Amino acid sequence: MDKNSRILLVEDEEALGYLLSEYLGMKSFTVHWAKNGNEAIGLLERREFDLVLLDVTMPVVDGFTLAKRIKEKYPELPFLFLTARSLKVDVLKGFSLGAVDYLKKPIDEEELVARITAILSRIQVIPPDKEPKRYLLGSYIFDAVNQKLVFEGEETGLTSRESELLQLLADNKNNLCSHRDILIQLWGENDYFNRKSLNVFITRLRTYLKKDRKIRIENVHGKGFILSLQDN
Amino acid sequence: MDKNSRILLVEDEEALGYLLSEYLGMKSFTVHWAKNGNEAIGLLERREFDLVLLDVTMPVVDGFTLAKRIKEKYPELPFLFLTARSLKVDVLKGFSLGAVDYLKKPIDEEELVARITAILSRIQVIPPDKEPKRYLLGSYIFDAVNQKLVFEGEETGLTSRESELLQLLADNKNNLCSHRDILIQLWGENDYFNRKSLNVFITRLRTYLKKDRKIRIENVHGKGFILSLQDN
DNA sequence: AAGCATATTAATCTTTCATTAATTCTTATT
DNA sequence: AATAAGAATTAATGAAAGATTAATATGCTT
Numbered sequence A, B: 001m002d003k004n005s006r007i008l009l010v011e012d013e014e015a016l017g018y019l020l021s022e023y024l025g026m027k028s029f030t031v032h033w034a035k036n037g038n039e040a041i042g043l044l045e046r047r048e049f050d051l052v053l054l055d056v057t058m059p060v061v062d063g064f065t066l067a068k069r070i071k072e073k074y075p076e077l078p079f080l081f082l083t084a085r086s087l088k089v090d091v092l093k094g095f096s097l098g099a100v101d102y103l104k105k106p107i108d109e110e111e112l113v114a115r116i117t118a119i120l121s122r123i124q125v126i127p128p129d130k131e132p133k134r135y136l137l138g139s140y141i142f143d144a145v146n147q148k149l150v151f152e153g154e155e156t157g158l159t160s161r162e163s164e165l166l167q168l169l170a171d172n173k174n175n176l177c178s179h180r181d182i183l184i185q186l187w188g189e190n191d192y193f194n195r196k197s198l199n200v201f202i203t204r205l206r207t208y209l210k211k212d213r214k215i216r217i218e219n220v221h222g223k224g225f226i227l228s229l230q231d232n
Numbered sequence C: 001a002a003g004c005a006t007a008t009t010a011a012t013c014t015t016t017c018a019t020t021a022a023t024t025c026t027t028a029t030t
Numbered sequence D: 001a002a003t004a005a006g007a008a009t010t011a012a013t014g015a016a017a018g019a020t021t022a023a024t025a026t027g028c029t030t
Helices: A014-026 A037-046 A063-073 A088-096 A109-121 A160-171 A179-187 A192-209 B014-026 B037-046 B063-073 B088-096 B109-121 B160-171 B179-187 B192-209
Strands: A006-010 A030-034 A051-054 A079-083 A101-104 A134-137 A140-143 A148-151 A154-157 A176-178 A215-220 A224-229 B006-010 B030-034 B051-054 B079-083 B101-104 B134-137 B140-143 B148-151 B154-157 B176-178 B215-220 B224-229
Touching (some): A014 A030, A014 A109, A030 A037, A037 A160, A051 A109, A063 A079, A063 A088, A079 A109, A088 B109, A140 A160, A160 A179, A160 A224, A176 A179, A179 A192, A179 A224, A192 A215, B006 B014, B006 B037, B014 B109, B037 B063, B051 B063, B051 B109, B063 B079, B063 B088, B088 B101, B101 B109, B134 B160, B140 B160, B160 B179, B160 B224, B179 B224, B192 B215
Parallel strands (some): A006 A030, A006 A051, A051 A079, A079 A101, B006 B051, B051 B079, B079 B101
Antiparallel strands (some): A134 A140, A140 A148, A148 A154, A215 A224, B134 B140, B140 B148, B148 B154, B176 B224, B215 B224
């Protein structure tokens, strides 16, 4: 129905993933392509989607497991499977997990678009009042949805990138976030230039956070960053 | 929800029609079997259904034609095709007529049930929640029903759009309303021009609201707007 | 059909922000 | 200590988004 719907594509095969994201992009959907389940989970945490397109056979976190998690955390978010596993038990399992559709590869692209469109047009457009997601970071309160950082009542607006990055770090508080994961999650690609860009954002977050010494962003040389919070 | 749902089956083949109505009946759906398009039309007028299962190839009134009539007269009633015609053009035609699904014969009965169940479970029960019609916005009182904004006894009439927009923002006071949600909610579509239009209205609301500094419409770059109210 | 209120489109100007670049500072390795 | 790679910092840039004002179109009411 409404163009510009945001689709999360979870597909580990390079070729098919590329093909689909290009094709759907052409059809004026906004596509984010996660190459594995963990990437998908991260993206779901910090971006909004209207629909998820799931492969079943994937390493690490398979599609069924991912579907289960989606159903738990985002019960209103429609997802559908696109898979080579056409066994009846798999189909039934897919639907029993709450899938809206179960498509068998190879799928005709036009039919895929028709089915996606059919699904989206049946969705209620009532914005699901997303609760402000807040993190307690020392004396700071970080509101990820509204992109605000509050220190003693004084609030600072964050840009989208700043906010996404801080959220990713906060979700892994006191744990290492590798360059690689950060770049894949937020930039979609892990290359030299994006890494430079990441450094700039780290610096900016540090300046925002320097009012409370208990919280800081540490660097692990050659590995990544840790948002470390000293308790006491 | 899904149990005991009323299904209208439109199928001219005796054998398949019998089989399906028996099977679906066993699964505790209430099935009415129409053997041709005219019968179906008659039944639709006399009874209520939750879903229609349509064959395409039928004498007199074919499935596509029937689908068109259903869409016109009962736009909310979901229908799906079950047919031997698996040509791509037919599939696309089916969806373009508003079908929820398009199944190719022969279909596994269990899968059919799974798909029907999936469709029925997505039928939206729109909660008739009563919106508050009067809002306190700092020193302003906003009366959404009468589209009035009152500041120290002095009232300003708002236009419908202005009022709708302010109400949406007020319902999400201190929380981000994305462009997307605003546009879809108020304009029905999220495109370049409507977005420009939205900007104009934001400007207007801001001029109305500038008598009280505690209330203001903030912009979150690339995301949307926040009606922010400073307490105290 | 004229006149008014309202909504949309257009045109112009301003601001924001991610990225790139340039430079200095750190750390690890030899 | 010398070197190279990684990291931090600051500033510059250009494209996109937003704000504002004005002009046009749409639709009612009389």
